[in-house]
Amino acid sequence: GNSVTQMEGPVTLSEEAFLTINCTYTATGYPSLFWYVQYPGEGLQLLLKATKADDKGSNKGFEATYRKETTSFHLEKGSVQVSDSAVYFCARITFNDYKLSFGAGTTVTVRA
């Protein structure tokens, strides 16, 4: 089936630490891949996306590379800040249905 699996949380880090959140997908075809972020008390915001193999999405210091060979789209940031504390959702979309399928979400807490 078509699904997204992401690393279970919660993740707690110190400021300036390196963050990785693993995400893998299954899909028929070649889906576009997304990371959405949900800050406390807010809705979902698009963080970054990639639409084809080897594309790298980046925004606000976060990066994720579309790896077709490992069906992965891991999110990374080299130096996190307290303001990065949020829930991060990996998601995929396929062009035959256009609905987003989300991973379970990973709660990240960054401590000063």
Added chain:
Amino acid sequence: EPEVTQTPSHQVTQMGQEVILRCVPISNHLYFYWYRQILGQKVEFLVSFYNNEISEKSEIFDDQFSVERPDGSNFTLKIRSTKLEDSAMYFCASRAGERQETQYFGPGTRLLVL
């Protein structure tokens, strides 16, 4: 920057009551969606809507749910007779056109059914 808006931000209702959740998608977007997120769980697709009709719906979207675009700007989700398990955050999203895959989400409506 244009954004999707949703009202109300919070709604509390009694079991069995009807609720209508309202969304104003980004102007000139053509595709509209509702998702929900039960507390602590993943975001789930409910329904997609295009050209004044439902394109696809999930198994969650049963006969108690309906969607409507009553005018050129609003997109509503109605739950006819709410159940306790309908308590969730409901997100509206819109997408510009057929080849634009990015969906833009509203801030959500938190529904609590008592």
